[in-house]
Amino acid sequence: MKRFIPSHNKEKHKMNKAKRKAIIAGNWKMNKTPSETTAFVKELAPVVKDAECEVVICVPFVDLQNAVEAAKGTNIHVGAENLHWKESGAYTGEISAAMLCDLGVEYVVIGHSERRQYFAETDETVNLRTLKALEKGLTPIVCVGETLEERETGKTEEVLKRQITVGLKGVEDLTKLVIAYEPVWAIGTGKTATPAMAQEVHAAIRKILADTFGAEVAEKMQILYGGSMKPENADALLAEKDIDGGLIGGAALKADSFVALIESASKAL
């Protein structure tokens, strides 16, 4: 595989993206076994060692240990795809924040639309999970986004406002978490929001954050785009002023396409 080439376009970085570091985070969903995880990280690590953005892979619970082991001494960070908000106890099948921290996990996806759709995730449980993750020092990647019906009935901003204000209630330092804007109609469907559409919503999210929590913190927060991001559309999406990286499903499962996205993010810095 072709080696990652660092960008030299620092001036653009200063002008465009203020001081926000770009993040390219893969969300593997229910894909790859532990041994496939080890092989993937070993293939990826040497190629992205000079990446100028943060490189994160969020993997199924059973893959975490292999991912952390294989990523040791590299610039690849490992995340989980969910966690429970209770400290410990009689919650069969659940995983606590302390368990993730003990493994060396650093990030956790919270409130993904698939969890909202299939596993009864609500804004309230997103809030509980987010607070627990932060308490334990994990970086939550909190997902928000409207369905097609909500978009078509003009409810996008109202939905995002509710997801953000309820989901982030009581968070003391918002810069310790990352937001992922994932329009539900664009996830895994091949339909991407155009860069202009995505930028418009990212700017609206930053305004909601500014109105709710203050302009200074809103300016510092990283807002990732998710929804069929791939090498062919990443340059244009990541060039937008308020898009600070991507949360990526399908294109994160193959090292080649994941590396291409990391290159795009570094170019856009």
Ligand code: PEP
């Ligand atoms: C996701 O799962 O968060 C996602 C954005 O998936 P995809 O890139 O496949 O649309």
